[in-house]
Amino acid sequence: MGDNDIALMAHLMRRAGFGARYDELEERAAKGYEATVEELLHPDDNPDGLELDLAERYFIEWNHHTRGLPEYVAWRMINSRAALSEKITLFWHGILCTADSKTQSYITSYAELEMFRRCGMGSFRDLLVEISRDPAMIYYLDNCLSHKGAINENYGRELLELFSMGVGMDGKFNYTEEDVKECARAFTGWTIANGIPGQPYGRYEARFVYNAADHDEGEKTFLGETGNFNGEDVIDIICKQPATARFLSRHLYRYFVADDVQVPSWMDTPPPDPETIKMLEDEYFRSNYNIRSMLRVLLNSDAFKNARFSRIKSPIETVIGTLRLAGDWTSPKPGFEWIFDEMKYMGQEIFNPPSVEGWHTGQEWIDGGTLVHRINFTAEFVANLDHPGIQDIVSRLASNGPTITGEQLVEGCLRYMGHYELSEENHRMLIRQASQDGELDTSSKDFPERVTKTMQMIVSTKEYLYA
Amino acid sequence: MVTEIAPVTFQYSHTIGRQEVRSGTGFFNPVAITHDADSLLYVLSRGTETPAFYPCKRVTVFSVDEEFVRDFGHKFHPHEAVPSAPDGGFMWPTSVAIDSEGKVYVADEWLQRITIFDSEGNCLGSWGKTGNGDGEFDRPSGLAFDKEDNLYMVDSRNSRVQVFTRDGKFIRKWGSFGDGDGQFDMPWGIEIDHNGDVYVADWRNDRIQKFTAEGQFLMKFGTSGSGDGEFNRPTGVAVDKDGIIYVADFKNDRLQVFHRDGTFAAKLTGEATLSSWGRERVELDPTITRGREIAQGLQEREKVFAGPVAVDVDDENRVFVTEVARHRVQVFQKQSAIFQGGLL
Numbered sequence: 001m002g003d004n005d006i007a008l009m010a011h012l013m014r015r016a017g018f019g020a021r022y023d024e025l026e027e028r029a030a031k032g033y034e035a036t037v038e039e040l041l042h043p044d045d046n047p048d049g050l051e052l053d054l055a056e057r058y059f060i061e062w063n064h065h066t067r068g069l070p071e072y073v074a075w076r077m078i079n080s081r082a083a084l085s086e087k088i089t090l091f092w093h094g095i096l097c098t099a100d101s102k103t104q105s106y107i108t109s110y111a112e113l114e115m116f117r118r119c120g121m122g123s124f125r126d127l128l129v130e131i132s133r134d135p136a137m138i139y140y141l142d143n144c145l146s147h148k149g150a151i152n153e154n155y156g157r158e159l160l161e162l163f164s165m166g167v168g169m170d171g172k173f174n175y176t177e178e179d180v181k182e183c184a185r186a187f188t189g190w191t192i193a194n195g196i197p198g199q200p201y202g203r204y205e206a207r208f209v210y211n212a213a214d215h216d217e218g219e220k221t222f223l224g225e226t227g228n229f230n231g232e233d234v235i236d237i238i239c240k241q242p243a244t245a246r247f248l249s250r251h252l253y254r255y256f257v258a259d260d261v262q263v264p265s266w267m268d269t270p271p272p273d274p275e276t277i278k279m280l281e282d283e284y285f286r287s288n289y290n291i292r293s294m295l296r297v298l299l300n301s302d303a304f305k306n307a308r309f310s311r312i313k314s315p316i317e318t319v320i321g322t323l324r325l326a327g328d329w330t331s332p333k334p335g336f337e338w339i340f341d342e343m344k345y346m347g348q349e350i351f352n353p354p355s356v357e358g359w360h361t362g363q364e365w366i367d368g369g370t371l372v373h374r375i376n377f378t379a380e381f382v383a384n385l386d387h388p389g390i391q392d393i394v395s396r397l398a399s400n401g402p403t404i405t406g407e408q409l410v411e412g413c414l415r416y417m418g419h420y421e422l423s424e425e426n427h428r429m430l431i432r433q434a435s436q437d438g439e440l441d442t443s444s445k446d447f448p449e450r451v452t453k454t455m456q457m458i459v460s461t462k463e464y465l466y467a
Numbered sequence: 468m469v470t471e472i473a474p475v476t477f478q479y480s481h482t483i484g485r486q487e488v489r490s491g492t493g494f495f496n497p498v499a500i501t502h503d504a505d506s507l508l509y510v511l512s513r514g515t516e517t518p519a520f521y522p523c524k525r526v527t528v529f530s531v532d533e534e535f536v537r538d539f540g541h542k543f544h545p546h547e548a549v550p551s552a553p554d555g556g557f558m559w560p561t562s563v564a565i566d567s568e569g570k571v572y573v574a575d576e577w578l579q580r581i582t583i584f585d586s587e588g589n590c591l592g593s594w595g596k597t598g599n600g601d602g603e604f605d606r607p608s609g610l611a612f613d614k615e616d617n618l619y620m621v622d623s624r625n626s627r628v629q630v631f632t633r634d635g636k637f638i639r640k641w642g643s644f645g646d647g648d649g650q651f652d653m654p655w656g657i658e659i660d661h662n663g664d665v666y667v668a669d670w671r672n673d674r675i676q677k678f679t680a681e682g683q684f685l686m687k688f689g690t691s692g693s694g695d696g697e698f699n700r701p702t703g704v705a706v707d708k709d710g711i712i713y714v715a716d717f718k719n720d721r722l723q724v725f726h727r728d729g730t731f732a733a734k735l736t737g738e739a740t741l742s743s744w745g746r747e748r749v750e751l752d753p754t755i756t757r758g759r760e761i762a763q764g765l766q767e768r769e770k771v772f773a774g775p776v777a778v779d780v781d782d783e784n785r786v787f788v789t790e791v792a793r794h795r796v797q798v799f800q801k802q803s804a805i806f807q808g809g810l811l
Contacts, residue, residue, distance in 0.1 A: 053671070053700055053718070054653070058559065058576075061496050061515050063717075063774045064792035068515065196765055197758035200485030200493075200745030201793045204768055334558055334577060335545035337516050 005029040007419035009036065011308045014418065014467040015256050016040050016299060017083025019321035021389050022396065022416045037299045041121065041292050043082035050080050058332035066202050069106040070340040070350040073113065077320045078329050084295075085117055090316060091255050092116040093350075094358040096131045096163055098140035100351040105136070105198075108206040109351050112136045121292040124248060124284070125239045128164060132231050135192045135206035141356065144191045146184055148216040156184030158356050159234075165243040168267030174243040175223060182220040186234040189215030239289050242281070246271075248291075249280035252298055258310040259362035276303040309421060309466040312362050315346030317467060318374055325417060326381045327389030342377055346370045366465065375460050382417075382455040385448050393417070394451045398442040406435025413454045426461050433457065473804035475711055475724055477786065479738035483533045484510070484795035485745040488520040492535045492744040493794060495523045499562045499609075499703075500779045500789045500796065503569055503586070507536060508779075510789060510796065511563040511573060514542055524557040526571060526588070531785065531798065533743045539588025540573065550597075554582055555590035562656075564610035564618065566633055572618060574607040581607065581618075581635065594635030599625050602637030609657035609668070609703075613680060619657055619665060626651040628667060628682065641682030646672050649684040656703035656715070656777065666704045666712065673698040675714055675729070688729030693719050696731040703777040707784055707801065715775045715788065722775055722788050735788070737772035739797050772797070 006022075009029040013020040017040070020028070028036045039046050055075055061067040062075075077086045093113060100109050112134050119127045131137050137155070138144050146152035157180045161167055165174045191214065193207045220229045223237050238244055250271050254260040257276070261269045271277040279301065280294050287293035298304055313321065319342050323329050329339065343349065347370045353359055366374075382390060393416040400408060410430045414420045422430065434440075434454055440447060458464055487493025499511040507528055514523030524542035529535050541556050548558035559577035566572065569586035580595030596603045605624035612618055617638060618631045627642035642651050652671035659665055664685065665678045674689035675698075689698045703715035710727035716734075724733040741749070749755045759765060774792035781787075784801035 057653075057655075057670075057700075060498060060513055060774075060776075060791055066792050067496075193763040194761045195758075196762045196768060197749075197755045198486075199752070199755050200742065200748045201739075201769060201795060202486050207763075209763075334516060334548050338545070 003415070003419070005033070006415075007308075008033060008305060010418040011305070012036065012040075012299065013083065014317075014321065015087075015304070015311075017087055018077055018317055019324050019418060019467075020083075021325060021327060021392065022418075023392065025418070034300060037296065040082070040084035040299075041296060043085035046082065048080045048082040048085070050076060052076075055332055059336065065107050065110045065205075067106065068337075069110045071336045072110070073350050074316075074320065074339055074343075075329070075336070077316070078323050085120075088120040088291075088295075089113055089116040091251075092120050092127070094255075094353060095251060096127075096137065097353040097356050097358045098134075098136040099353055099355075103136050103139055105195075105203050105206060106351065107203045108136045108139075111205050121295065122290070124244075124289040124291055125235055127291070128159070128235045128238065129232055131163065132159070132187060132190060132235065133208045135208055138190065138192050138208065139206065143187055146188055148188045148214050151181065151184040151188060151216075153180050153184045155187060156180050156182075159183060159187075160238070162263065162357060164238045164247060165241055166247040166263065166266050169243045169246050170270070171268055173267070174241070179222055182222040182229075183234050185216045185218070185220055186222065186229045187231045189213070190231055245281040245284040246277065248284060249277045249294070252280060252291075252294060253277060254361065256295075256298055257304050257307045259312060262360050262362075262364070263357060273303055276301060309463060311467050312365050312465050313467045314359070314361065314365060315343045315348035315370070315374070316350065318346060318378065319343045321467075322378050322381045325389050326384065326387035327392070328381065328384075328387050330388075342373075345373050346377070371465075374465070378459040378464070379456045382459055383452040385452060390452065390455075391448075393455070394448045397451055398447065400442065402443065403439040403441055405439055406433075407431045409434045409440060409450065409454055410458075413451065413458055417455065417458060420458060420464060422458070422461060422463050426463065430454065430457055475726075475732040475804070476802045477724075477733070477735060477799040478802055480785065480798040480800050481533075482739045482742040482795050482797050483508075483529065483531075483744070484742055485748055486794040487744075488515075488517075488523055490522055490525060490538050492529075492747070494527060494796075495520065495794060496791050497789050497794060497796070498560070498776050498791055500777045500787055501563050501565055502779060502781055502787075503565045504567075506531060506781060506783075508787065508796070509563050509565065509571065511560050513560055513791070514557075516545060518544060524560055526563055526573065526584070528588070535744075537588050539584055539590075540582075543578075548577055550578065550580075552578060554593045555584075557582075561608050562610040562621075564612050566612050566616050566618075567614075570633070572610055572612075572633075574610050574620065576606040576608060576623070579604065579607065581610075581620075583633075601640060602629070602631070602635070604629060608655045611657045611659045611665075613659050613663055619659060621654045621657050621667060623653050623655065623670075626654070628654075628657065628665065628678075639682065641678070648687065649676070649678070649682075651676075656701070658704045658706050660706040660710065661708055666706060668701045668704045668714065670700055670702060673701065675701060675704055675712065675725075677729075686729055688725065689714075695734065696723070696725075698723070703775075703789075705778045705780045705786070707780040707786075708782055709784070711801070713778045713780060713786060715778045717774060717776055720772045720775065722772070722778060722786075735772075735799065737770050737775075737788075737790075737797060738799075739770045739772075739793070739795060742795060745795075 062072045141155040143155040189211045196204045397412045485493040496513045498513045522541035525540040527538045562574040571584040579597040580593045582593040583591040604622040608623040609621040626644035629640045630638040655670040656668035673691040677685040699718035702717040705713045712725040722735040776791045777789040779787045786799040
């Protein structure tokens with residue numbers, strides 16, 4: 001097992017998860033890349049290592065999912081071995097968007113995330129049916145206000161524009177305004193029950209109701225097909241479209257492989273890697289719209305393996321990745337709300353995407369304020385020698401011998417933090433800084449601090465912004 | 468020869484409480500309940516860390532008829548929750564017990580201490596030391612007093628029960644980690660019956676164990692599952708004067724009832740109705756009133772237990788079930804199996 005294997009595993013775990021400590025990388029690399037991909041693709045067949053009973057004992061408000069749900073979701077991301085399950089849940093949360101700022105019901109929003117966890121790697125067709133029945137979505141996009149004879153187009157429009165096909169592809173529109181209206185007609189009657197008020201006993205999960213009496217039974221023409229369509233029929237037609245294959249493939253590529261332009265530009269901007277996108281489109285149809293199959297193709301592709309450090313980490317990836325590296329929050333303790341706040345200050349709030357379009361990604365994560373916050377947060381954590389993950393890095397470096405050079409220190413930190421790669425200039429600068437006092441005595445009292453200072457410099461580089 | 472055990476039946480009485488994130492009438496994530504010699508009930512709210520919700524971690528005292536008496540205690544913010552934090556505040560409160568003088572003892576599993584209040588809610592001090600030696604503890608959970616005012620504590624992460632004097636002097640201990648007789652895995656609730664025998668909710672072993680006051684193992688019942696007599700993380704246990712055993716079957720969202728020999732007797736899944744405090748809140752806001760009028764399936768959904776975490780029973784055989792996720796107490800009256808006289 002060479003450095004390359006571990007570096008590749010670090011890449012996989014950053015993308016298909018939220019990063020991993022070096023001991024986990026060694027363990028997974030020993031098992032093999034493809035075997036690890038399969039393990040990640042089948043979370044139900046492998047223990048996730050989460051002790052949720054214990055977490056819910058101490059954070060008892062997580063019980064029944066009535067409160068503290070952003071923290072609960074973060075807890076799962078930090079501690080689950082089923083990393084892709086959590087990552088795909090976040091993926092769909094950023095595409096099939098609802099926001100608690102409108103729904104005001106964590107228990108219902110969390111049920112949506114559980115649905116993503118359950119269906120997020122299955123059939124895209126089933127996922128679209130589930131999201132169309134999802135109470136948070138029905139409320140968020142007003143389908144509960146869409147009635148036979150008086151449609152509200154909101155859900156019908158976003159289902160086409162942002163959830164499945166996109167406005168256009170290769171410079172051409174994918175659907176017409178008439179299609180939007182017909183789509184909305186097909187989803188009349190897909191509504192929610194009148195809910196129980198949050199007082200006096202707290203929130204209850206909202207419930208889907210199909211109201212046949214309010215469904216428009218009339219004939220509809222949608223994307224060139226005519227019939228007495230209901231919502232599922234419309235989804236079947238959507239799933240057959242080449243535009244849907246392109247849209248889903250491009251989303252998967254952007255999330256797992258490399259940054260791309262924002263979604264509204266996709267109609268006129270070709271995908272950055274047409275060959276890989278085509279491969280995903282083909283797999284979409286071959287597998288009968290199976291997301292797991294598409295992910296398998298993607299994660300085993302050379303395009304993925306060679307795409308290291310080509311995506312800017314999202315705030316959630318930054319915070320969760322840092323906590324996983326540090327080994328913090330592996331057991332319950334007070335103060336967890338603060339972790340959620342950190343992501344929020346960096347520009348990404350779980351359960352509250354800024355709009356139905358989701359979060360804009362790539363360089364849009366970064367501005368003066370969020371950059372400073374990101375670096376300060378990360379630098380603070382890697383400097384804390386109380387964290388077991390940081391102690392582990394110090395121990396590994398100290399085990400190299402009685403002394404190490406400044407270059408060994410820098411290389412070791414980069415390796416144990418997940419095989420990060422720096423520009424030549426930054427690399428040289430860090431080595432110069434680390435070497436200024438000559439060789440380092442690994443048994444000296446200030447050695448741990450020299451290690452953490454080097455790590456602080458690494459997390460302050462531009463390269464560390466990338467995954 | 469007796470071939471049938473008298474059935475144990477219950478009449479739902481009423482519901483007490485509502486969600487109240489600050490103080491006054493209501494609870495916020497209640498985790499423990501007990502009663503004093505005057506039949507006043509004491510509910511301990513674990514609350515939340517959210518700064519705006521203050522004091523939220525507190526003890527609320529009230530009558531069975533839902534007359535608010537007082538509340539006391541307050542919460543620390545996480546950065547204040549250190550061993551030197553002043554007495555009277557809570558971080559992760561877990562249990563409440565009352566001695567023969569009416570003093571109130573609250574366990575806090577983060578601050579690792581027992582805080583003592585007088586019956587008016589004035590803080591009298593605290594004791595406790597973290598560790599695994601005699602008299603030290605790690606994450607104290609359930610508390611219960613015997614008739615001699617000895618305090619029995621579930622020392623959860625040390626997998627044992629410890630017995631203390633009221634001022635914290637160690638008396639004895641028993642238990643170790645495991646799933647054998649007399650062993651525990653993250654135990655939680657504790658109860659002492661009228662004979663002085665001790666019952667422990669062996670949380671992660673999904674069972675109840677019974678001991679003598681000295682710690683001699685007497686019996687166990689329960690296994691993992693959701694069938695009758697099975698548990699999914701039992702949290703609280705209570706025993707009435709007839710020896711009937713009540714178990715808060717937390718993650719199965721039910722109360723299970725057992726005969727004194729541990730055989731299954733009955734299960735309750737909740738009958739909640741609108742409490743008086745709840746009605747006061749509802750009537751303050753017409754939108755809530757209207758919302759309840761149009762809510763579909765309100766009665767069926769509102770009545771069931773959600774996170775029944777603690778149970779208490781008084782000498783009148785009234786059973787009090789505390790629900791952490793619904794911030795309330797459901798009250799049931801055990802019906803007598805003895806013929807009370809009168810006409811057929």
